[in-house]
Amino acid sequence: MTETKINTEADALRDVLAWSIERPAWQRDALRRLVAQGELADGDLAELTALCKDKTLAVQPLAEGDINAQQTGAPAVALKSIRGVQNVNALAEGQTLTFLPTGVTIVYGDNGAGKSGYVRILKRACRARTTRGKEETLLPNIYERQTGPQRADLEYCAGSQVQKAEWKNGEATDALLSEISVFDSRTANVHVEETNDLAYTPYPMKLLERLVNACKAVKQKLDEEIATIKAQTPKSISDPSCSASTATGALMEALSKNTKDEALDALATLTDEEIARFGELTSDFANDPKVTARRLRAQRHRLETLRSGLQTLALAIAPVNGARLAALTSDLATKKAAAVLAAQDLSKDEPLAGVGSETWRALWEAARAYSVAEAYPEKAFPHTDEAAHCVLCQQPLGENAAARLTRFETFVQDRTQQEAGSARQTLKDFREGLKGKAVPRVDFIEERQFLDDELGNTALAAAVRDFTVRAHWRLRAMLKANADVDIPAPSLAKCGLDTVIDALETRAGALLADDESEERKKLRSELDELKDRQWLSGIKDDVLAEIERLKSIAKLENALKDTRPNTITAKNTSLSEALITERLRARFAREIDHLNLAGLAIELTQAGSQHGVSRFKLSLIQSASRNAGDILSEGEYRCVALAGFMAELATNNSGSGIIFDDPVSSLDHLHREAIAGRLAEEGRTRQVIVFTHDLPFLFLLRNACTQVDDATQKTEIALRHVQKRQNRPGHCRNEAPDKAQSAAARLKTMRTHLANTRIQHDQDPDGTNWLIIARGLIDSLRQTWETAVEDAISPVLRTFASKVDTKGFAKLSAITQEDADTMRKHYGQCSVLLHKTSDAMSPSAPTPERIEEELDALETWLAGVTDRQSKIKP
Template sequence: MLEILRWSQNRPNWQRDALRRIVQYGSLGAKDIEQLTNLCVDSSLPHAPLSEAHISGRASEEASISLKGISRPVNVNALAPGQSISFQREGMTIVYGDNGSGKSGYVRILKYACRSRDKNQKILRDIESRSDEPQSADIEFFCGSDERSWGWTPDSPSHSELPFVSIFDSRSASTHVEKTNELAYSPLPMQVLETLRDACDLIAEEVNKKIKSINTQTPDALLNPKINANTVGGKFINGLSEKSDIAKLEALINLTPDDEAEMKSLAADLEGDSAKAIAKLSAVKVAFGQEAKKLKELVEVTSEEKVQELASAREDHTKKVEIAKTASDRLFSAAPLPNIGSELWRELWEAARRYSDHAAYPDKTFPEATADHDLCVLCQQPLSEEAVERRNTFEQFVKGETKAAEAKAKRRAEDALRSIESKQQNHDFVRELTRIIGLELDDPELSMSMRRAAVVARWRLRAIRRGHVPRLPSVPFPAENAKVTWEKLTRRIEQLKGDEASPQRKEMRARLEDLRSRKYLKNFESDIRLEIERRRRIAALKESGKTAAKRAVTELNKSLSDKLVTDALRGRFAREVQKLDIGCMPLELQKSDRNAVSLFRVCFVERPKEPVGDVLSEGEHRCVALAAFLAELVTSREYSGIVFDDPMSSLDHLHRRSVARRLVEEAEHRQVVVFTHDLAFMFELKREAEAQGQSVHYQHVHRRQKQPGHVKGDLPLKAKPGLELANAIRGELKAVKSEFDSFPEARRSIMAKGFIEQIREGWDQGVADFIMPVLGRFDNRIATGSIFKLAVLNDVDVSTVIAARKRLSEELHLYSEALNPSDVSHAGLVAEVAALEDWLRDMKERQGKASLPARSSA
């Protein structure tokens, strides 16, 4: 076992925990497999690995463990509460109980706490009890000479010391029948490994079940995707694994508005009439180009730069007007009328110039005129010298530098304004632009950006025309997006112009399929995410399932087989077989391998190929199990207690005696506790113990008022010698002395019947005690050397017994002197007990004084 412990240090956590459970309990139940499977899948779960303290064959010289008792069982089967059962620390303890007495309830508690192969039997609660109090019991035990106790519950973690106590029952020994005719024996360490090997298979199966269960959760949309496997989406969905990248999935499924628009347009192009599509796209391209150009020009002329240029021109013009006005004020300060040289006056002057040059004096150039001959073109009065001079002065002013600069500044401001106004667009332009881009090109994003640019530009132009500075900031023309759209249109038209087999068409179809595959992924995003998580769980399960491989276990099993089954163990088994009188031919252990596991067949020494199972009886099989169990104890360095649960199953009286002798022999150097319902076997143990000078501690488990589990520290009445039985009856009579005669008739009659029956059994046991020196109870051996002790019997004895039997007879109508239960008094019953006791003492005294008859000299 120490080698298994060392080997386990580098094993997975679940195997270390499994080894601990196997060593402590001998087997693994369904709950164990479930918990170990969870630990196999998640090694971080709480667990308790095998340690030196768990090993039954201790590596250090630790004190032996022996049981002291079980007390205060609560809701354990139907055991009476508040009861306790005790065990002798050394030597033999016999616990007797009839079927249904509750004896098995105490055994089951020990099977849970100690080392037993039979741990799968659940301890049920009392089905008639309404109490919901948790099941529990206290187990007292000795570790060496130290007294200790442990509060047991079904869910308590395993105790570190109690498993050193071994329990034998129908499953405890390492003997089993294979194919009904072959017995195989395997020492404890190898049994542990075999159980671990089987656990590997079970856990691998459970892991595979988990994997299959997860696989069934994959939806059909992912098992049979309606998607081209050569597309980006198809490759992703068909390549789903635990390594699939969620970030890549998110990048694929996040289709932009441009992607959506492209998918729609590609579908329309490829699934309709190519010629019509080309014509339509060409028209859309032209319209888009024209409208985009208009918008670009509108945005440009209303840009901050152009607004600044216009403002600068207007400001320059204003300045030039002020300069001209200043010059005019200086020049015409004496003029009879104000504002000479102003804009309004300038318009009047230029109007007069046009009229004079074209109508009044076409042969002259205004303001050329002759005094007294020419008329003023405005008042049509003859011009005086002064008037002619004033006209020339006015003309010089108009033709002067300041006035020319003013005129130039005015023209620049007017040109700037006309340039802006020339790009003006009405509301229908905005509506048409939106329609082309939003509906024809199915590009709402570009449509919104262009519409915004158009609306803002029109508002800015309106403010400019009104001479205001636009308060809305300029929105740039989306030139890059417009260029991309233009190029897409151009490419689409070129692709449509190609035939079905052209690279352009193939490119379009591949692009459409890719977009549709990404849309498919988007529709099943949640399923795909869950599937990736499932694949990761499956990968983790497969990785953990690798730890369930049993190869390392079987290799260790094979390497240990030769080391463990030593000559000492083989010899011990042979001796045990001989002591138990098994069969008529010698048996031995022979090593064999099966499924990479080493087994040790029980076979006949002289005929190893003969099927042992066909030769040995069921009782002999049981003895082989006992031999194997007892032989295995040689591998342990300490002498902890052993418990036998009805070891006599299927045994005849010959093997019963051999087993009793062997168990009493074992009780010489360790605690031996025997639970039995076989009264004959109990007497066999009693006789063997007395013959070897051993004391026996008795416990009697019985029912009381239909409730099982009551315990008395004594033999059952039916097993007591006559005098002890009479003393017990006297004690019970003493307990009811004050009330018996005053009981109601029915109760007194029922109780009296019970006492009469027990006293009658006392006389029967007294007769058996008289014969016992020659033939013991449940014994077929006759001690002829003591037959002389029967010679003390005389006519008075016979009359005494017959008379007592008549008084105590059940057949009241046959004997007039028979006791009537309804009339008998307490004193009468006591007198009957006294008569029995007197006869028993007298008989015992006379038999003790009897001697062998003198031999005849003849």
């Protein structure tokens, strides 16, 4: 950024604007608010704190249009008029208020006449500083419906060019109007501090000082928010009951915004096996070690028995047994085929079919058993002697029958039949053997209950059940198919029986070991880990909430970095060096002298710094140790503030207009007269506009402008009057108020009014309208006689003047006894006429002709005195 030489307050403001671009966004928004409002309300601080915390929120940074500052090298700017006012307070519309481009324009208005409404417009359109709560809100007419924006038309001179501008409330006006300054002692650079020191702080420095205060206020809010968040941490988090040596303890010790939810979940979530293990270890260490060890070894023995049975089942369903079933089945089929062929040869000569078949063989074997056991126990089968009977039909055996029986037995005893029978028996025995390897259902149910209830190992119970069901399923399929099947054989090793059996023995051994043994310590460590993890699972939600709190605190602490005032105070210091120059000090001393502060000598001195912000003090030269704020009266303080304002104007080399709003409130006569003289002096070279409701000050200022001597020249002056008519304020007259007009001007006004209202008399000479008009004219006439007397003695003593002008004393010699008699006569006539129109039972108003006679008498008297006085040289 290119360095810009700072000569004036306006340069400093633009330098602050350029500097602010690199400041945090919330500070740029704060600067805009401070420029617009002067101070920050609680609502502003809350919004700025939110902006500081969240950089994604939209901000309105300070911009060129906000600073409303004069520009180096700008032409002198002076107001010409303000007109077209709409919807501002209750100001009358269609009015025009004009101003002298050079000289003093006094705008007089009684309280409630509307003068302040015009001042408020100009404060917003020109360069005026406001402070929240001290500048009245610019309201529309509360008694009427607003029909459009609050606006006014401004006409001004910029150098030799006449320009027009439209002012709308809340919108930027022409930048050149910022060259016109509005003085308000409430927001002046001179101010009384809490220590009662009278301090001087140029506005750009005051702006940065308030920004420092804003940083402190936002920091305080952030600190309070952090403290509030920290106070929400439960005792279970701030003082955890877990062991520092466990993984849970390590996590709690290192808990931060970066702690991952996954790490917390992994520790806080216990599996069913871990829960069971925790129960086991808790029980182990709670009971007599020897008793527990015996119980564990009994459980181990039962598990070993269960494992042995399951191993037998696992072997039964092994593929090799499936292959064995298939081989035995195949062998039986082969041998059966050979036996069938032999049977076919046997049965071909027999009367009945089926001889040699399986059914037939069963019948034959039954017959054999009956014969050997009961019919012929001592005879070989078949018994075919002559006395023998057939064991099947019980008939005596004939020769053919005996031969058949012998033939059948020979067939049965044949080798092929023997081999087929042997193969059949072998297959049967093998199948029965496999069936015997199955776990009985009753035993299966008991073992599951043991695993579930006594051992408490649900997972192992489920694994054993799964293995057993799958193994029985495969076994049934193998027996049904008499061969191996595609159903996979389950793995007994995957059930975890071996691990559980070993763990039981390990636990039993550890329980019986010494307390200081490694086995015992390992179990204790495992118990501690599980115990802390179970504790963590119970406060998991609190820990998650604490992580979120830590994240919030981290964001707030990061935001706190943007509240550090170091850079701001450094900028304030550099501005103080540029703005508080020897030229300013000298000009300030001169302005103090001009305002005649009762002999008090005040100088501008360096007063160190406070909170990093440079301070400049207005000290009493004769008593530097005393606080000027303790010594000066309210009126003197206002004069000092005005002196500071005039010194600033003198050092910024601007010849643009100045506007004063009631500059002499709370001042005594001497200070009013001093300020009147100073403003008249300033009006000789630039535009000075004074709004006042103080009639004595109006006369003092007018006298200061019109009185001349050898060392001074006359200041051009114009008087304007803002008044209320028919309860509507803001009516403008581009002339002095009646109370401030000369007798000649008031006579002219009355003649015009009489001519305009004569018709009321012509239409109804005894009517109320004419009575009111006549009464007003006679009352004004009497007051004008008083003004004429004041005008007659003005060469020596002016109204509200604090001194007698002896140079004009000779002019009083022009006033004769006849002048005095005439004045008393006609002044008395006014009283008589007023009495007739006010207090009589039947009031009668004077005719227009009668009133005109009295006007003529006053005009003649005034012309005579004025003419004679003009001929007398001082």
